[in-house]
Amino acid sequence: MPKKLDLTDNLEKYIIDHSEKLSNVQKEIIQHNISLGEQQRLQISISQAQFLQTLIKVSNVKKILEIGSFTGFSALSMAMALPVDGTLISLDKNPELSNKAKYFYDKAKEKRIKQIIKPALESLKELKDTKNLFDLVFIDADKENYLNYYESCMDLIDKKGLIVIDNVLWHGEVADDANNDKFTNIIRDFNNHVKKDKRIIKNIIPIGDGLTICIKK
Numbered sequence: 001m002p003k004k005l006d007l008t009d010n011l012e013k014y015i016i017d018h019s020e021k022l023s024n025v026q027k028e029i030i031q032h033n034i035s036l037g038e039q040q041r042l043q044i045s046i047s048q049a050q051f052l053q054t055l056i057k058v059s060n061v062k063k064i065l066e067i068g069s070f071t072g073f074s075a076l077s078m079a080m081a082l083p084v085d086g087t088l089i090s091l092d093k094n095p096e097l098s099n100k101a102k103y104f105y106d107k108a109k110e111k112r113i114k115q116i117i118k119p120a121l122e123s124l125k126e127l128k129d130t131k132n133l134f135d136l137v138f139i140d141a142d143k144e145n146y147l148n149y150y151e152s153c154m155d156l157i158d159k160k161g162l163i164v165i166d167n168v169l170w171h172g173e174v175a176d177d178a179n180n181d182k183f184t185n186i187i188r189d190f191n192n193h194v195k196k197d198k199r200i201i202k203n204i205i206p207i208g209d210g211l212t213i214c215i216k217k
């Protein structure tokens, strides 16, 4: 068995330092989120953003749907990896956070992001009714609805489409049998559902809080 890497904060810093550089607006969003205190934990990690950008580029993704935008770091990072004619629809129910995200998209002169501000399940139903299709869906909103989002999104992607889900390792707690709290169990149930799903090929990547990458067969 090869030696296991211990991903310390120092090593994470080294990885970020030797990967694609962040833009000024990406850095500004991170600084803004840090100023929010506890809430900064809602943002995906820098390594996750860089990984998503690589995934978008290698898979020639043109249409992205994001569920849960917070202050816009993940949406802006993904949009930056799109081709010029690409589009990203970002769903969030919170108007203040969405306004802040819009401020950052404008500052970055990023015109490919469209925001829909209402409960995501309503938006997903409308997107399905209007026969929208996406190449990649990124799920990162309320955990109680992960299963609903996942099942709704299955109708919004074609064969070979991608569904990427954040927080699937839940700070490592999913593998701790002694932990029985509500959210750990929600994520465990979700992961078990994905594990049994024969419609997709799946892979859990241990960056940030854990990403599952699903490819529709």
Ligand SMILES: C[S@@+](CC[C@H](N)C(=O)[O-])C[C@H]1O[C@@H](n2cnc3c(N)ncnc32)[C@H](O)[C@@H]1O
Residues within 6 Å of the ligand: 042, 043, 044, 067, 068, 069, 070, 071, 072, 073, 074, 075, 091, 092, 093, 094, 097, 118, 119, 120, 121, 140, 141, 142, 145
């Ligand atoms: C973890 S944060 C998203 C972080 C973001 N992807 C990033 O990396 O910066 C979750 C977001 O989901 C939104 N949210 C929670 N419940 C929602 C719902 N039912 N419908 C739409 N958005 C929701 C919250 O307002 C919050 O902005």
